[in-house]
Amino acid sequence: MRDQTASKYPGAWRRLRAIDEIGVVVALLSVCFLLWLATGDKFVRPTNLLQVARQASSYGIMSVGMVLLLSMGEIDLSVGAILTLVNIVTAVALREGMPMPFAALVGLATGAACGLANGLLGMLLRIPTIIVTLGTMSVYRGLALVLSKATPIGNFSKDNLLFDLGSSNLFGVPTSVLVMLIVGLVGHVVLNHTAFGWRVQAIGSNAQAARFSGIRLPRYRVAAMTLMGLVASIAGIMELAFLQSGSPTTGQGYELYVIASAIIGGTALTGGSGSVAGAILGALLIAVIRNGLVLLELSAYWGTVVTGVVIIAAVAIGGFVKKQ
Amino acid sequence: MNYRDTETPNGDGIATKIRRAQGAIDSVRIGSPSPYPSPPRRGEIVRPRWDESLISEGPAVLERVSLSPGERAVVRASVPTDLLRLSILSAFVVPVPLRISFSVLLALSLVVGCKQKPAANDSPKPISKLKIGYVLHGLNEFTQIIKQGAEDAGRAEGLSVDVVGPAGFSATADAIAMFEGMTQKQVRGLIVVPMPGEVWVTPIRQATEAGIPVLTANVTSPGSTATAWFGQDERASGVILATELRKFLAAQNKLEGRIIVGICSPGVGVLVDRYEGFKTGMAGTKYQISEPFDVNTENTANYGAWENLAAANPTTVALVGLCSMDLPNLAKLKERTKGQWLIGGYDLGRETLDAIKAGTVQVTIGQHPYLQGYLPVVALARHFRDKQPLPHGWIDIGTEVVTRDNVEGLYGRETDQKKQTQWYAEYVAKHFADLNAVAKPLPKVNK
Numbered sequence: 001m002r003d004q005t006a007s008k009y010p011g012a013w014r015r016l017r018a019i020d021e022i023g024v025v026v027a028l029l030s031v032c033f034l035l036w037l038a039t040g041d042k043f044v045r046p047t048n049l050l051q052v053a054r055q056a057s058s059y060g061i062m063s064v065g066m067v068l069l070l071s072m073g074e075i076d077l078s079v080g081a082i083l084t085l086v087n088i089v090t091a092v093a094l095r096e097g098m099p100m101p102f103a104a105l106v107g108l109a110t111g112a113a114c115g116l117a118n119g120l121l122g123m124l125l126r127i128p129t130i131i132v133t134l135g136t137m138s139v140y141r142g143l144a145l146v147l148s149k150a151t152p153i154g155n156f157s158k159d160n161l162l163f164d165l166g167s168s169n170l171f172g173v174p175t176s177v178l179v180m181l182i183v184g185l186v187g188h189v190v191l192n193h194t195a196f197g198w199r200v201q202a203i204g205s206n207a208q209a210a211r212f213s214g215i216r217l218p219r220y221r222v223a224a225m226t227l228m229g230l231v232a233s234i235a236g237i238m239e240l241a242f243l244q245s246g247s248p249t250t251g252q253g254y255e256l257y258v259i260a261s262a263i264i265g266g267t268a269l270t271g272g273s274g275s276v277a278g279a280i281l282g283a284l285l286i287a288v289i290r291n292g293l294v295l296l297e298l299s300a301y302w303g304t305v306v307t308g309v310v311i312i313a314a315v316a317i318g319g320f321v322k323k324q
Numbered sequence: 325m326n327y328r329d330t331e332t333p334n335g336d337g338i339a340t341k342i343r344r345a346q347g348a349i350d351s352v353r354i355g356s357p358s359p360y361p362s363p364p365r366r367g368e369i370v371r372p373r374w375d376e377s378l379i380s381e382g383p384a385v386l387e388r389v390s391l392s393p394g395e396r397a398v399v400r401a402s403v404p405t406d407l408l409r410l411s412i413l414s415a416f417v418v419p420v421p422l423r424i425s426f427s428v429l430l431a432l433s434l435v436v437g438c439k440q441k442p443a444a445n446d447s448p449k450p451i452s453k454l455k456i457g458y459v460l461h462g463l464n465e466f467t468q469i470i471k472q473g474a475e476d477a478g479r480a481e482g483l484s485v486d487v488v489g490p491a492g493f494s495a496t497a498d499a500i501a502m503f504e505g506m507t508q509k510q511v512r513g514l515i516v517v518p519m520p521g522e523v524w525v526t527p528i529r530q531a532t533e534a535g536i537p538v539l540t541a542n543v544t545s546p547g548s549t550a551t552a553w554f555g556q557d558e559r560a561s562g563v564i565l566a567t568e569l570r571k572f573l574a575a576q577n578k579l580e581g582r583i584i585v586g587i588c589s590p591g592v593g594v595l596v597d598r599y600e601g602f603k604t605g606m607a608g609t610k611y612q613i614s615e616p617f618d619v620n621t622e623n624t625a626n627y628g629a630w631e632n633l634a635a636a637n638p639t640t641v642a643l644v645g646l647c648s649m650d651l652p653n654l655a656k657l658k659e660r661t662k663g664q665w666l667i668g669g670y671d672l673g674r675e676t677l678d679a680i681k682a683g684t685v686q687v688t689i690g691q692h693p694y695l696q697g698y699l700p701v702v703a704l705a706r707h708f709r710d711k712q713p714l715p716h717g718w719i720d721i722g723t724e725v726v727t728r729d730n731v732e733g734l735y736g737r738e739t740d741q742k743k744q745t746q747w748y749a750e751y752v753a754k755h756f757a758d759l760n761a762v763a764k765p766l767p768k769v770n771k
Contacts, residue, residue, distance in 0.1 A: 048635055055628040141491055150463040152623075152652070154675055167660065239624050244656065245675065247623040249464060249649060254622075287628075294617065294632035304590075304618070 020266035021278035022321050027264070027314035028285045031292065039295040048291065050174060054242075056280075056287035057176035058083070058235045062254065063261040063279035064187035065231035068224050069129075070262050071191065073204040073271030076225065078133040079232045080254030081140035082114045086236030088144040091246025094156040104162060107240075108233045114140055115229020119222030129225065137255070144248050154245030166241020176238045180280065183234060188276040200224060204271025257286055264314045285314055456704050457506035458697070460489030461499055461519040461542070465673050466648045466693055469744075470541070473697025474515070476745050481705035486511065487697075496520070500527050507531045513704035514538045517696075520593050521545035537714055539703060541696040543594050544718075544766065552715045552759075553766060554699050556691045558594050561670075561723045562601020568687040568725055569642060569668040570609065576666070580610035581641035584633050586619035588626065588647035595646045598670070602644065611641070619650065627653040634663060645669035648676075651688055655679035672726060672738045680731045690724030690734075694748050695756075702752070703759050715763040719756070 016022060035043040042048065062079050069076050090107035094100065118136055122129045165175045191197040203210045203217055211217055240246055263269055264285060265278025289310050298306060458474045460467045471487045478485035486506070490498035496519070504527060506514055514536050518524035524545040528538045532549040544553035573579070585602065587595050599616050606613050614637075619629040626649050634643065634657060642665050643654055652675035654667045667685045669676075671693075679685040699719060706712040726734055737747045756762060 042636060045635075051628075051631055051635060055631070058624060138491075145463055145491060150468045151465040152673065152675060154652075243623060243627060243653070245652070247649070249621060250623040252622045290625075290628065291632050294629065295636050297615075297617075297636075 017321065020273065020275040021281060022266070023317045023319065024265050024278050024281045024285060024314055026317050026321060027310070028281055028288065030317075031285065031288055031310060035288070035292045035295065039292075042295050043292070050169075050172075050177070052287045052291045053177045053180075053284065054174040055290065056283040057174070057180040058239055059254065059257050059261050059286060060180040060280045060283035061176075061183050061235040061238065062228075062232050062258045063265070063283050064183050064276050065228035066258050066262045067187065067265070067267050067274040067276050067279045068191060068197075068200060069228055070259075070267045070269065071204045071271055071274035072200045072221065072224055073207065074129045074221060074224065075259065076115075076118065076133045076228050077130060077255050078114070078118060078137040078140055079228065079258050080251040081137045081144070082111050082229055082232040083236040083239065083251035083254060084144040084248060085114065085140045085147075086111045086233040087240050087250045088148045088153065088246045088248060090237055090240050091153040091156065092147055095153055100160040100162050104237055107237050108230060111229045111231075111233020111236065112226055113229070115226040115232070116222065118229065119225030122225070123218040123222055129221070141248075148246065148248045150248055152245045152247040158244050162237070162241045163244055166238060167244065176242060179234065179238055180283075183231060184276050184280050187231075191274060191276055196220070196223070201272060201274070204268075204273075206272075257283075260311055261286060264311060282314075286311070454483040454705075454708055455509075455511045456483055456485045456701055457503075457509070457511040457514045458485055458487040458701070459499055459503045459506060459514070459516045460487065461517040462495070463489050463491055464648065466671055467517075469693040470517070470697035472741065472744070473694035473699075473748070474701050475697075476694075476748075477698040477701035477705070480749070481702060481709070483701075483705050483709075485701055489517075496523055500524070503527050503531070507534055507536055511536065512708055515700040515704070516540055516550075517542045518545040518548070518550075519543050521548070524548060537704070537707070539700040539714070541700050542691075542693075546766075552700070552703065552717060552719060552763060554696055554719045554721055556721055556723050558597035559601035559604070561689050561691065562598040562603075563605035564601075564723055564725060565598075565644070565668055565670075565687065565689050566602045566605020568727070569644070569666065570606070572666050572668075572686045573611075573641060578641045578666075581639065582612045582614060582637060583642045583644060584614045584637055584640050585616045585644045586630060586633065586646065586650055587616035588619050588621045588645075588649065590616065590618050598646045616646070619645065619647075621647065621649065623649055623653070626650065627657065630654055630657050634661065634665070640665050642666040642668060647671075648673055651676040651679060651685050655682075655684040658684050672724075672734065674739050677726070677731055677735050677738060680726060680728055681735070683728060686727065688726045690726055692721045692724060694744060695721040695752070698748060698752065699756055699759065702756075706759070713760060715759040717763040718766045719759060719763055 019025075032043070062083070066076065066079065086107045089110045090103050093103035093106045098106065114136070118129065118133050121127070121136070122132045125132070168175065170178055191200070199210070199215050199220055202213070203215060203220055207217060236251070239250055243250070261282035262274070262279040264282035265275050265280070267274040267279060286307075289307050293306060456478065458471070460470060467489060471489075474485050474487050486509075488502045488506075490502065499516075499519075500523070503514065503516055503524075507530065514531055516524065516528070516538060518528065518540050519542070521540075521543055522545070525548045528540075528545055528548040528550050531538050538548075538550045539552050539554065540548075540550045541554045543555060543558075544550065569583075583606070585599055587599060589595060595616075603613050617629065617633055619633070620626045630643065630645075630650070630653055634640070644667075645651055645654055646669065648671035651667065651669040651671070652673060654669070655675070655678075657663065658665070658667060667679075668687045669685070670689050670691070672688060672690045676685060676688055680688060699721065703715055703719075707714045724734075736743050738744065
């Protein structure tokens with residue numbers, strides 16, 4: 001049957017198999033279809049779908065940076081902690097009376113500086129970034145606790161554009177979803193249509209060959225880590241804008257979901273290739289699962305099991321389709 | 325590789341660098357006699373050696389070591405001050421990038437360290453060297469008040485209180501490691517929030533066997549050797565929450581319907597007790613209480629979970645959160661979605677109190693976290709200083725019900741540290757003057 005299909009549509013089937021995101025697309029459509037069957041119109045209601053997209057936006061935004069890193073054969077475990085620190089730093093800046101645009105810039109600069117520090121430490125100490133970021137994850141989270149005194153910061157003026165937009169819709173779509181799409185578009189262009197992106201993938205594919213071809217590995221590593229920090233800071237500011245207060249518990253455990261989003265989306269853990277669109281779809285899949293658990297009224301204990309099973313299934317489907 | 329192998333005729337090899345480093349070490353120890361009668365010879369290096377007699381002076385003595393061909397020099401830091409010497413030594417034998425990064429880190433540490441200023445409300449240093457350790461189960465707004473209470477008690481009683489806790493709430497292993505570290509530091513007494521209680525039995529027993537009395541706060545560790553527990557009856561607090569919420573529902577003529585309950589950390593005994601208590605309090609009514617839904621401890625995920633629950637249950641009459649982050653998020657959600665459901669839950673953060681004032685949240689249960697920090701420290705101070713026996717059993721610190729009717733009176737206390745300290749000083753003098761007298765047998769709760 002498969003052979004018949006392949007012979008009937010050889011080109012289409014081959015093209016389908018060549019799509020990096022095929023696994024996540026199939027998994028996402030399957031989960032959505034099952035939820036639609038199980039919950040009726042509750043799941044497919046536009047408000048619910050927009051809500052799910054908004055819940056995926058933070059993971060989605062950060063997964064763009066993670067795709068870049070994974071494509072390079074690197075990984076950043078401190079992304080959640082950078083988000084927390086940016087969230088707190090921006091809230092503190094606002095609380096201290098800094099005008100909103102400057103506070104946002106301080107937040108962005110903090111995220112970029114954290115990413116730069118990750119890259120420089122890895123380069124100067126010649127330590128793998130996974131180890132560096134394991135350490136800085138604790139440093140950044142600790143700094144957020146020091147700055148916030150482990151207490152949410154919400155006593156600042158919210159009468160400005162950031163908070164108006166952050167907690168509302170633009171053209172009927174939550175602002176954070178639009179930001180995710182813009183960051184995703186930029187990330188896609190950078191990864192697939194610029195010399196920087198090609199070199200990043202070349203490094204991930206074969207670092208030795210990339211070095212011999214004249215690519216300066218440390219420079220690209222530092223640049224990619226800085227971009228990751230910057231992207232995490234965008235997510236941190238968007239979360240502040242939505243929840244209207246900075247909290248040291250924001251961003252806890254995000255790193256695993258962000259990495260999971262990228263991998264579910266077809267980015268190879270071994271480097272060399274990546275898909276920004278797939279990563280965003282991966283983030284959506286995680287949000288859909290969470291939403292589905294509530295709609296299906298699954299027990300809190302079983303919900304955790306189901307989340308893990310669906311994530312593994314999504315990656316397995318991708319592999320299966322490609323093998324066929 | 326032997327270090328001597330790198331030596332060159334020009335004298336810029338490792339051995340030469342090490343000798344230069346030795347010179348650097350001697351030069352920084354101005355005023356202290358060199359332990360060496362003569363400079364080390366070629367092939368010799370110095371390494372720090374632990375010497376008990378020099379602990380009070382800080383630096384360790386240097387031990388002469390001869391290197392034979394093929395032998396690798398091993399340098400170990402024995403005391404903290406050795407780190408400085410080791411850093412200087414390393415500066416001559418490590419690659420340039422490492423040197424730069426170490427220098428930057430050292431400079432940053434010095435800048436941050438030197439700029440540390442005492443908090444504005446810090447009183448003079450404790451007059452006694454008596455040291456107490458307090459291990460929290462995590463760091464957040466709630467435990468910050470426990471910490472404040474413990475430190476205020478330390479200042480009031482003239483002893484030093486070291487409050488620590490892991491950053492994450494699921495980090496039980498980290499909390500136990502901190503607790504064991506405290507026993508190694510040989511603090512005189514220990515207070516711990518043992519969550520979950522069952523896994524703390526052995527660490528607490530080991531501490532008491534080492535002669536360190538242990539008290540528990542917030543939750544207790546059933547079957548452990550801790551002498552007393554300072555906390556509230558969680559199950560009873562759930563009943564109280566249900567009773568108060570029923571009043572609000574009845575006032576709105578909502579006499580039946582579904583109530584959704586969220587649990588931020590499924591399986592944590594305290595939260596399960598609250599839930600069971602809530603169900604007990606709602607028994608005999610027409611309300612249907614949901615199973616506890618996982619609403620996550622992470623702030624954004626928590627909001628998202630409540631958002632999903634509210635959307636999936638449009639006819640619910642009330643949403644009930646069992647953790648401190650629930651009520652601020654529920655309040656925001658209700659305002660944005662113009663929700664008609666009532667809200668009840670726990671803890672007295674600023675955002676929660678603001679929401680109570682605004683009428684968005686109907687009722688919250690306070691558990692006097694300040695007293696959970698303050699009272700155990702007082703108990704240990706009185707035990708060591710005044711030779712009073714430690715209280716045995718349960719010190720019930722009580723449950724506080726906060727609604728729009730009484731929120732104004734509490735708002736100042738919960739948002740102003742000075743007012744909080746003053747208010748609780750009077751409250752303790754009135755209700756907890758004799759801790760032994762108010763101690764009760766341990767109830768079968770908070771397991």
